[in-house]
Amino acid sequence: MWAAGWRRAAAGAGPRGHRAHSALAQLSGILEAELKGIQESGLWKNERVITSPQGSHVHVDGVSGGILNFCANNYLGLSSHPEVIQAGVQALKDFGAGLSSSRFICGTQTIHKNLEAKLARFHRREAAILFPSCFDANAGFFEALLTPEDAVLSDELNHASIIDGIRLCKAQKYRYRHLDMADLEVKLREAQKHRLRVVATDGVFSMDGDIAPLREICRIASRYGALVFVDECHATGFLGPTGRGTDELLGVMDQVTVINSTLGKALGGASGGYTTGPEALVSLLRQRARPYIFSNSLPPALIGCASKALDLLMGNNTLVQSMAAKTHRFRSKMQAAGFTISGADHPICPVMLGDARLASCVADDMLKRGIFVIAFSYPVVPRGKARIRVQISAVHSEEDIDHCVEAFVEVGRLHGVLP
Incomplete structure (x- = not known):
């Protein structure tokens, strides 16, 4: 008798099974509403899958060819040394x-x-x-x-x-x-x-x-x-x-x-x-x-x-010394192009865009041009202050940095960020 009752409860029969099913249904409703709200607000965060070691150049699942990576915390390029x-x-x-x-x-x-x-x-x-x-x-x-x-x-x-x-x-x-x-x-x-x-x-x-x-x-x-x-x-x-x-x-x-x-x-x-x-x-x-x-x-x-x-x-502090020049190169070229870059003299270079959906679209279009960057929006940053956080690494070349700036200018004009 006990075993039969347990099986009915496990299958959703009986008062206990009914209550468990109701609780699960309630949870599902809450979660679906929350997830839908995140998607509709433009705050949904997709995880792009890298199929190679971390580095200045990576391979991304679903994207042909090598991609320039400008969003890693790999400041000294030692992840794959x-x-x-x-x-x-x-x-x-x-x-x-x-x-x-x-x-x-x-x-x-x-x-x-x-x-x-x-x-x-x-x-x-x-x-x-x-x-x-x-x-x-x-x-x-x-x-x-x-x-x-x-x-x-x-x-x-x-x-x-x-x-x-x-x-x-x-x-x-x-x-x-x-x-x-x-x-x-x-x-x-x-x-x-x-x-x-x-x-x-x-x-x-x-x-x-x-x-x-x-x-x-x-x-x-x-x-x-x-x-x-x-x-x-x-x-x-x-x-x-x-x-x-x-x-x-x-x-x-x-x-x-x-x-x-x-x-x-x-x-x-x-x-x-x-x-x-x-x-x-x-x-x-x-x-x-x-x-x-x-x-x-x-x-x-x-x-x-x-x-x-x-x-x-x-x-050897050669890697350390190279960071300042590369950071300055990116920041100065982006600011000259008309972008607003937050912070100063640090390889974290937030490109301020404001709107979460805009930031997400810019990041997607940058990937189409071979640049891997990520949009940051609420709750990671305050509402209305969405951005793309570009991060410079010691293993980026000057050509890498210039290519990234050129792509930003092209995409910025496409979305009306730049005139």
């Missing part, structure tokens, strides 16, 4: 496919400790700790450190991972206007009653290509006894004279308390994130940061690739 690939292969052979464990159980190998030490030396900090991603590093940092006695002050345009990390902690939360140092000072003055005060900012804001004024942030933070936290995902490896990031570029390496960054962009382009700062703080994160404690450790191949990418970067 032969030495990086070989280091990953060797680590795979020497240390296996993965650890099947979190770090504190049996997921720590010598290569993990060596890479953490290398990252700390690179950033000139006392210690570093690896996470599955920088999103996880940001999720782990604030919750592990801050209590209801503390305060965190965040730029309103910080990356979603910083925002989510701050939501997880119990600290008092203050949000200051984007890059507005007067507003930051007002908020810090209000936050003086709290035990710890942490100013959190992106070093580079990835949707706009603008750089945080770290000199002013550090000066104000020092005046009010606050710590400075910087997410350097879009700076590590290529900003500053030796690629150490925004704090090196602006001369405040000794004033920034904590840096979170990624292995998934300039440093090989795979995955993984890290926190680097005071040794005692890193030790606390090993004990309390939930994404660290409850996640598998990074696989050996990924560690090998990132470590070799870091070696290449520290051994």
Whole structure:
């Protein structure tokens, strides 16, 4: 009898089966309405499928011939560097496919400790700790450190991972206007009653290509006894004279308390994130940061690739030096053509278009001309500020950049963006 009743319920018969079917139907209706709304508003995001390794030139499923790639975070072009690939292969052979464990159980190998030490030396900090991603590093940092006695002050345009990390902690939360140092000072003055005060900012804001004024942030933070936290995902490896990031570029390496960054962009382009700062703080994160404690450790191949990418970067800064000239070439030519390019002096070059549907159509027509770029619209950026985020890589040639500009001009005229 019990088995028969279970079968009827599973098949949708009986009160329980009916309720389950109704709940599923309700969910389906909600989802269909949401998805239809996204499509009708022009905000639908299609995933183009690459059938080749990442690089300045890629092959895209359904598109004949090679495509120039101008939308990767592959700033130094190391994603497919032969030495990086070989280091990953060797680590795979020497240390296996993965650890099947979190770090504190049996997921720590010598290569993990060596890479953490290398990252700390690179950033000139006392210690570093690896996470599955920088999103996880940001999720782990604030919750592990801050209590209801503390305060965190965040730029309103910080990356979603910083925002989510701050939501997880119990600290008092203050949000200051984007890059507005007067507003930051007002908020810090209000936050003086709290035990710890942490100013959190992106070093580079990835949707706009603008750089945080770290000199002013550090000066104000020092005046009010606050710590400075910087997410350097879009700076590590290529900003500053030796690629150490925004704090090196602006001369405040000794004033920034904590840096979170990624292995998934300039440093090989795979995955993984890290926190680097005071040794005692890193030790606390090993004990309390939930994404660290409850996640598998990074696989050996990924560690090998990132470590070799870091070696290449520290051994020769030719790639770093080439970025500024190529970035300037693209920005100046696009602005001369009549486009509005957000930010300044950063290889993230947002071509501002405003309308989401227009941005999507421009990106589609660029692909037809052999240029791979992506339109960004709400909720990734505010409504009415849709754009195409062009990203310059050290492995783009001058001819690549010029071809991209020519295609933008042609498509811009086609859609009435340019006269």
